[in-house]
Amino acid sequence: MTVPPDIPHQRRQTRWRTLFFITFGALLIVTAMNLFCPLRGPDTAPTPVTPGAPATLIDPVATTPSPTAPQAAPEKARPDAYALSFLLATSFYNTFADNEEVARLTEETGIRKLAERLSAHVARNLVWNLDMRKEVYPGDELDLVFRVIPPEEQAKRADTPDEIELLAMRYRSVKLAKEFRIYRFKASDRQFPAYYNADGTAVEKALKRSPLKDWIQITSLLKDRRPKHDGIDFKAPVGTPIYAPWSGIVEKTNWKTRYNGYSLLARLDTSPAVQMILLHLDKVHLKPGQRFAAGDHLADVGNTGRSFAPHLHYQLQYEARKIIDPLKYHGTVTAKLPAGDAEAFRKTIQEFDGRWGR
Numbered sequence: 001m002t003v004p005p006d007i008p009h010q011r012r013q014t015r016w017r018t019l020f021f022i023t024f025g026a027l028l029i030v031t032a033m034n035l036f037c038p039l040r041g042p043d044t045a046p047t048p049v050t051p052g053a054p055a056t057l058i059d060p061v062a063t064t065p066s067p068t069a070p071q072a073a074p075e076k077a078r079p080d081a082y083a084l085s086f087l088l089a090t091s092f093y094n095t096f097a098d099n100e101e102v103a104r105l106t107e108e109t110g111i112r113k114l115a116e117r118l119s120a121h122v123a124r125n126l127v128w129n130l131d132m133r134k135e136v137y138p139g140d141e142l143d144l145v146f147r148v149i150p151p152e153e154q155a156k157r158a159d160t161p162d163e164i165e166l167l168a169m170r171y172r173s174v175k176l177a178k179e180f181r182i183y184r185f186k187a188s189d190r191q192f193p194a195y196y197n198a199d200g201t202a203v204e205k206a207l208k209r210s211p212l213k214d215w216i217q218i219t220s221l222l223k224d225r226r227p228k229h230d231g232i233d234f235k236a237p238v239g240t241p242i243y244a245p246w247s248g249i250v251e252k253t254n255w256k257t258r259y260n261g262y263s264l265l266a267r268l269d270t271s272p273a274v275q276m277i278l279l280h281l282d283k284v285h286l287k288p289g290q291r292f293a294a295g296d297h298l299a300d301v302g303n304t305g306r307s308f309a310p311h312l313h314y315q316l317q318y319e320a321r322k323i324i325d326p327l328k329y330h331g332t333v334t335a336k337l338p339a340g341d342a343e344a345f346r347k348t349i350q351e352f353d354g355r356w357g358r
């Protein structure tokens, strides 16, 4: 039986459908914009958040840190480093989004999506130390110091498209009864500053047979379970050389360039055979059918295709697209600061440890 069309009902449906698509579209855009803010805690229903302690203005170059008194903002010079304290809410992201001080600083600094950026920076460090889904609990404590990068400095820097820089953070896990203290530091053996634990070990694990010799940060891991994201992302400047982890043969290059950008798919001489996929490249140096040896320069990091900042998407898979975790397949090493950096790092720790809110 055919039901006669109910016009007003249909119109209502169309309206709802339009609304749905607009909302869905906005959501997609937000997701797309956050390629580099992919790590989130479980987004549960918003809950009232215990506001963190007020933001303390910090002069990052001050030589005599005062552990107690919050410093007043100088009237003329815009201070560019801020300290924030949080008590974790039920949602990791809401902890930032609902924080009054973050809202105030968003206005004061004019930085778009400050809450999102801060939560992403923190999560990228935290993810190496604990399970963001199971071990982040309401009541955990977080202190951080971040800095606003002035536009004139940002223009000269190849290592970040971001307007903020996380300088140090401290996380106290109730469940694990552990405290993580993490500091941004430029080691003498690395090209870019990275994050180190208080004991001088690098927060990020490095891949054995790494496709990159130097990178800025690993911004996405398989365990983030970002939908349709099957690799790990290395943030690195355009032109950074990519080396073959194992020998193999190039199967294809530059397909679906609108999404993948310049890209390379190779079959590695491993047993069983593993396919390696490199996306968003600047230049591909090999052609399909060409063989390469381990350590050969295959391509360069770029920002092509659906990419919002220079990075390498690195993916490993068995036949039939069975995705492999590169961290497990390669095996990892934990880098430690060179002995010669110990004194400078000790000073960095001292500078921030005197400033935590609690």
Ligand SMILES: [Zn+2]
Residues within 6 Å of the ligand: 220, 229, 231, 232, 233, 312, 313, 314
């Ligand atoms: Zn990726």
